[in-house]
Amino acid sequence: MASTIIAVDEDNFEAEVVNSALPVLIDFWAPWCAPCRALLPALEALAPMYSDALKIVKIDIDASPALKAKFNVQSIPQLYLASAGAPIARLVSRTRTQLAAELDDILP
Template identity: 50%
Template sequence: MASENLITLTEENFAEEVTNSTIPVVVDFWAEWCGPCRMLTPILEELATEQAGKVKIAKVNVDEASNLAAQFNVRSIPMLVFFKDGVQKDTIVGVQSKGAILSKVQAL
């Protein structure tokens, strides 16, 4: 991962990073082979840097964490899932603009 502000999620750290988080979390379900996912990564890196301390931006590689992908019913990627107080609040699928993602975060 290019940004130190992006968190890589696994089944082992998901609860600690998302469920127990005191700030909102945006989880990006993605895969290495997914072109749109790669297009979304720089946008998420920017948001992670700009919103550090206000929101966590995290990534789940669906090929490496298939149980998490199944748990959140991931059918298409990239899929962004928005959490507040450990509860899933919203979901968007596909490449989104920075503004669209930020407005979802601010709605939390």
């Protein structure tokens, strides 16, 4: 299945995250991280559900160490909701049900 989640790195972070008109849900992950891979289908499912309220992107922490440091990512998967490139909330849920409930609480 082709991914509906945009891959972001240090080169396109400004364009895709900082300049985004919508809040951005950032999934910090790495290809070797099994829990990250397990979470991905839930995020893929959420992307079209929240397409008018939210952009979802993923950042490979190995490929973008500066972004990992910027968000102080200590473990993965780690989900942050960002506005204008700055974190406004950390999402802790790991299932589609819980993530949807969490997003519904946070998003206007």
